[in-house]
Amino acid sequence: MSDNDGGKAAAVPHAGMKHVPRQASRQPSIKDIARLARVSHPTVSRALQNSPLVNAETAAKIRKIAEDSGYRASAVARGLVTRHTRTIGLVVTTVDDPFASEVTCGIEEIANDHRYAVILANSHADPERERRVVQELAERRVDGIIVTSSRVGALYLPLLKELEVPIVLVNDQYPGEFVHSVMIANRDGTRAATEHLIELGHRRIAYLGDRGGYQSDAERLAGYKEALAAAGIDFAPELAAEGDGRPEAAIEAMDALLQLHHSPTAVCCYNDMTALGAMRAIRARGLRVPEDVSVTGFDDLFFAAYLTPTLTTVRQPMRRMGQMAMENLFKLMSGQTSGQASGQDSVVQIKVAAELIVRGSTGKAQKHEGNHA
Amino acid sequence: MSDNDGGKAAAVPHAGMKHVPRQASRQPSIKDIARLARVSHPTVSRALQNSPLVNAETAAKIRKIAEDSGYRASAVARGLVTRHTRTIGLVVTTVDDPFASEVTCGIEEIANDHRYAVILANSHADPERERRVVQELAERRVDGIIVTSSRVGALYLPLLKELEVPIVLVNDQYPGEFVHSVMIANRDGTRAATEHLIELGHRRIAYLGDRGGYQSDAERLAGYKEALAAAGIDFAPELAAEGDGRPEAAIEAMDALLQLHHSPTAVCCYNDMTALGAMRAIRARGLRVPEDVSVTGFDDLFFAAYLTPTLTTVRQPMRRMGQMAMENLFKLMSGQTSGQASGQDSVVQIKVAAELIVRGSTGKAQKHEGNHA
DNA sequence: GCCCCTGCTGCACACGTGTACGATAGCCAT
DNA sequence: ATGGCTATCGTACACGTGTGCAGCAGGGGC
Structure with missing residues (x-):
């Protein structure tokens, strides 16, 4: 009886609402479908959930009607009840x-x-x-x-x-x-990159980090230091510079490194964006990558394989x-x-394991630079 | 068992003051706050909406309680009623x-x-x-x-x-x-890029598009053609190649262009990703950018200013x-x-207007190449 | 003393869906 | 004929919030 039909069209005497908003045919509700199919709304609900509790042909009819009228169950109403x-x-x-x-x-x-x-x-x-x-x-x-x-x-x-x-x-x-967390093996990554540089004969290796105070930066710096220590190379504080993870800041930081009296022959960068800036700064001083300075990145972003030279980096899946x-x-x-x-x-x-991808931005250390020490 | 015993309390007609179901502490509802504040839940609702209808100190008390109990109104319930x-x-x-x-x-x-x-x-x-x-x-x-x-x-x-x-x-x-739409002026963009190439003396200019059948590709191709026509250069169908908007496919397409008997001295690319591949293909053949082949992109992605050479492209804001x-x-x-x-x-x-950003990947056409025709 | 007005509060809905439970009809075994 | 079972379907909630409207106290004007 109190079906509460949305059919305001039915001439109910008490419909004395002034200015029936006409409501411009809002989205059909489950009750509209129920009325059209001459069933109760729970039956519609069950039919659309493919519940075995409803008669097969009834369900088919309901689904047909729902389809035709473009009915889409409200996820918000469902969310309210299902929690x-x-x-x-x-x-x-x-x-x-x-x-x-x-x-x-x-x-x-x-x-x-x-x-x-x-x-x-x-x-x-x-x-x-x-x-x-x-x-x-x-x-x-x-x-x-x-x-x-x-x-x-x-x-x-x-x-x-x-x-x-x-x-x-x-x-x-x-x-x-x-x-609960998923993390990349930061330390292993930069350690592998730094070991790779050491193996190429580099001794003056800089670390170009991120001043944002990230934990990943601390770990990557630690990996870099580990590799140095394992090779018996003293960590030189002046070779630890900081950018902000973006190319612009890396340019400045790298340029400062290149102005050092005893400038590095290789730089291990916090990430690929930093490496992008580092390479630019190196070229701006008329130096070449990797002949004069080798560069490694971190992340292996899509452009790493398309730079000139291609970027040696630590891949993060x-x-x-x-x-x-x-x-x-x-x-x-x-x-x-x-x-x-x-x-x-x-x-x-x-x-997650980090994988070193060796490409073109790293090369053998120049003899005269190595001796320059 | 069903954890839905919250209903039991509500079913009991006596306004039960004791034996709050305790319910494994699920998120507090507006009624919980109302009970704590000894008001009805609509009053809580109004207080949290800063409605002028509730007494100032009552509202303050309610807000205090809501704050302390970590109450956050359910956006899904609100969404259901407010639509x-x-x-x-x-x-x-x-x-x-x-x-x-x-x-x-x-x-x-x-x-x-x-x-x-x-x-x-x-x-x-x-x-x-x-x-x-x-x-x-x-x-x-x-x-x-x-x-x-x-x-x-x-x-x-x-x-x-x-x-x-x-x-x-x-x-x-x-x-x-x-x-309702926001679109970039595709045709103007490639027309400007192509005009720029023509101005540099190029005559054999290729267009490296996207085979995906995008409308933007059609429009950019049209802009390229417009510029050619305006300069009295015939459109050469063999110079219209297709990639898929990614560097990999662009490499192949560009390589094919370079193998043409009468290869282009410049290429207008569908977008920066395509340009990335094109530049790589050009270098793979031992040619230089821009000395041998000029390249333009479209989009001005962040890396465009950091490539070697920097990429001349059409900026899309x-x-x-x-x-x-x-x-x-x-x-x-x-x-x-x-x-x-x-x-x-x-x-x-x-x-939206497109803006040509001239950088290092475009240069004057070589005389001998122009005459090669 | 009555009335109206203001300030505040609670009651009773409504939003659209899911689900436990009861009701009905048909069928079969007893 | 009675009871029980199965297959369907409807009834009555509940979910948590917003809002129209009635109610109620207090104050002021008559």
Whole structure:
């Protein structure tokens, strides 16, 4: 009786609303379909979920009607009752960073396979803003969160309890270890790159880092130092310079290195963007890569193989890392719904191997430069 | 057992003050706050919206309690009643395309300023998939949609009525014009680039396009032809080659051009990625850029200024275009809620000017090559 | 004493969907 | 004829929030 039919068209005497908004045919609801099919709305719901509880031909009829009327069940209403939104939040420093793009791509890929949506948010590497966007994601009741290059890291531990949302970190930049994370083997990477340079005869090797205070920078610097120590080369503090992970700042830093009385014959860069600037600075002084100065990068961004010379770098399987983060998040999410205890410690910290890709930007140290010491 | 025992408490008619289900501490709801503050839940709702309807100190007390208990209003429940989700959908071909990244960045920027969330979806330049993700976005009841490099374009016109969701296109790739779009002046861009080459004395100028069948490729080819015609140079079909917008395919296509009996002294590329491959192919044959062959790109991606030589290209203000698309989407969305008639034709098609950036990859045509004809 | 107005609050909805539970009809075994 | 089972389908919730409207206290004007 109180079917509460949306059919205001029916001449109900009490429809005395002034100015019936006419509402311009808004999206059909499940009740509209139910009315058209002359069934109750739960039957429609079940039919569209392919539930075995509804008669086969009834279900077919309902599906036909739903199809014809362009009905699409509201994910927001469904989310309200099922208590999960099939949505995850992704926090990156900024999307136009090639590293973040690649990771995002891997995440989106896996998420889409499972019909999950991805909400994108930029942190701009600002801890305050990172916290804010994570809160906003929680407000939207995402089922899980992935944060890349987090500046907050371990601070998520309390938040994790408060928000009740699984979180996976990719390349956490906060000193200390978080519960669930996917990280690249930073130290191994730069150690391999530096060893490669040493093997080529270099002794004066600079490290061009990132002044942002990232954990990855500290680890990469450590790997560089390890390789030096293993080869019996003293670490020279004046050869440790700092950019900001972008080419522009790297130009200045590299130029300063080249002005040193005893300038380096090789430079191990924090990442490929930094290497881009370093190479430019080297050329600006009329020097050649790799004949005068060898350069290594980190990441293996797509352009590394297309530079002149091609860039020797440490490959980071960025897309794969995104995929792994998403896969782990799925495990955590399913573990959370099925039972409290299960899946809690199934995945924790994953360390991905870094691979040195030798290309054209590194070469044998010049004799006279080596002796110059 | 079912963890849905929250219903039990509500079913009990006595306003149960004790035996709060405890419920494994799921997110607090507005009713929890109301109980703590000894008010009704609508009062909490109004207090948190800073409604002038609630007493100032009552509101302060409520906000205090909400703050302390870490309460965050559910955006999904709110979305259900208010009928808008403060969320927009963004469809790109693939996020790791630098062009898409930049546009995305501009969109996210503006969206975030207005506290809107962005759902990211990849179309992989597949029309079928593009339609699917747009449908899924509609299912999630996004307030608006932006599609970059759409393969479907004008087909959105009917969908627009069905979905009742404003759509803005960025660089629509479907022949024909859509209602709301932001596009770059493709023809002007390549015309300027080609004129620049002609001015440098080049006569044998190739066009290295994209076989994907994009509208932008057709327009850029047209601009190239226009410049040739204006200079009285016949268009040579064998000089129109095709890649796929990525460096790898461009290498092959460029190599074929260089093997022509009468090979070009300059090449106008569809985009910077194509130029990257073209330059590599040129060098692979022992030729120099720009001394032997001049190269122009399109987009002005971040690496263009860091290549060797630096790349002469047509700048596309990608981030700005993203911002414009988002700004227009906001106008459309507000126009839709406020009234049917308003804002309908406020914004339509915006054409953004392309700017030629002359750098090092273009130079004067060699005399002997010009005479080689 | 009555009325109206203002300031504040609670009641009762509504949003669109999912799901536990009851109801009905048909069928079969007893 | 009775009871029980199966196959369907409808009824009544619930999810968490926003909002129109009624209600209620207090104050001021008559």
